[in-house]
Amino acid sequence: MITRRNLMTTGAAGATLATLGLPLRAQEEPLKVGFIYVGPIGDGGWTYQHDQGRLAVEAEFGDRVETLYQESVPEGADAERAITQMVLAGCKLIFTTSFGFMDATVAVAEKFPDVKFEHATGYKRLDNLATYDARFYEGRAVIGTIAGRMTKTNKIGYIASYPIPEVIQGINSAFIHARKVNPDVEMVVIWAYTWFDPAKEADAAQAMIEQGVDVIMQHTDSTAPQAAAQAAGNVFTFGQASDMAEFKPVPRIASIIDNWAPYYIKRVQAVLDGTWTSTHTWGGIGDGEVVIGEITEAVPDEVRAEAEALRDAIAAGEYHPFTGPLNKQDGTPWLAEGQVATDEELVSMNFYVEGMQGQIPS
Template sequence: MKITTVLTGAALALGLAGAALAQDKVKAGFIYVGPIGDGGWTHEHDIGRQAVEAEFGDKVETVYQESVPEGADAERALTQMALQGADIIFTTSFGYMDPTINVAARFPNVKFEHATGYKSADNVGTYSARFYEGRAVQGLIAGRMTKSNKIGYIASFPIPEVIRGINSAYIHAKKVNPDVQFSVVWAYTWFDPAKESDAAKALIEQGADVILQHTDSTAPQAAAKAKGGVITFGQASDMSEYAPSPRVSSIIDNWGPYYIRQVGAVMDGTWKSENTWDGIGAGMVKIGEMSDAIPADVQAEAKALMASLADGSYHAFTGPLNKQDGSAWLAEGETADDGTLAGMNFYVEGLTGDVPN
């Protein structure tokens, strides 16, 4: 017998044995938009993945792929993961929405969970966090703390989630500081430290002394620190390495409990396609520790807002609110419904500039 035949036979046997073993384990896959070391969005998803491993130990196997481009290439990565025997796949960025739906149609026995999107199917559930509640707290702190009344906002892509964040931050900054102005820069990327840093510098040079970001890296924090006299907020992750200043607080995405619940549901066969959208109250959105750079009265005010958002006594989008063009949106005391929020594609009154298409 030739050595190659022996090897092939051995490989086959190993492969079969591996397949047999895999039957006992639930395999959970994760598709990430950036590297796990981005210090922000993807970092937190990966912490959620590790929480799944810690919870289930030997009963689960997790796999992940980093820096998967949004769009057509994501289908390749998803297909590959499904073919490798994943039982449930979490696709953790908005741009994976259509690829997830397409691949899910070809693998009806694999469960898919898409983050921050709005399309679902029998084997595709969606999940997201009400980051806009955290943005409300940020907006309040930003409005209270700005001296130049100019707040810079580094946005990524013009999708509902990002637009909700801008609106929510603006509404709550304006409430405590009627003179506040927002400059929004669209970076058209989730992760590009150099560009994020350039955007932060451009905003600071034009007078902004608060930088809010909806991109994933800590680069804007580094730029703000280098310039001095500017405050920032951690995005998606605590980014506490930049505390106490420039980073004064943060929005932390807490995915672990959700991932554990969903993988557990796959294990005991109770998984079904759902649309989960949790906020501060359910613990999916956390507010990172407020540093001493925030005055005590502002901290108290921010914590009161957090409490009212958490117990549901206050909704971040409560009327009276007009749209940017002045037309009425919410009447006095009326709150926004989830459908409108999920598809939000307009600015509220007072914001300048257009939402790009």
């Protein structure tokens, strides 16, 4: 908690700093780190995991840092105000944790060149604005492999949120690897047009199960699909964003966990050391940003071994989930034998790979 006194002093200092570019006060002040969240911490998913990262920063640095956060910040005008207020409250490093905060973060960063900003999942950078994201598609490759092995009906369901590159990467990655181990697999995609609506997610899972789907992946945050799968029996699911360990060992047989702690600790350390620079970081399994949660005993040993081998190969950089030969859905060639997709291609991905059925809404 901030007392009025030091709020006023840091505030005044911040204002001076902003206008004159003078250095701030001596080192004994803790570094203030701000986090802007798009949802409530209680969402149990996206925002919850970012907040776990914040807590990890506190645990790591103790008295040397002080963290501030604001939850449920709407995108747009409110975000710009919330970020500015963090600057005024004395934050020297601010993480804005949703794509929709991009333009607001840019606007504030331009006004306060001496404060460092980090924007998640975006693509606009400045000298004092870095971006970061996680290669969730690496995790999708691993659970896609498990899904391909585990399905008996050869129908895998994917509850998608919005048709944006990140989600499409995930669908393609999961599909490619499911097909690799099971050529008969087909993928059923439902676009929920929401990141979080438990009842709708439950209905979507139910609709898939009725279509004969027996393995469900999700790119939405609630555990409702897990519960629907459990009620149906004989349907497997994967935890998304958080581990969703409460549904172990079935239906949840593995999970993709967003783990922001290593990145946040690294960046805070860089500011403390004075070595922070504006970068784009796209960490994956190898960086510990994407974690595959426990693969439960419901998965046969050889499948687990296969999945873990894939995970380790990706982590070691020996294997890229998007490695040719791969064609686009309409049959046009995309990647030649052995060719690997570039990051530029991935971040703007707007097509299905060959073999996928249905269309991406646009």
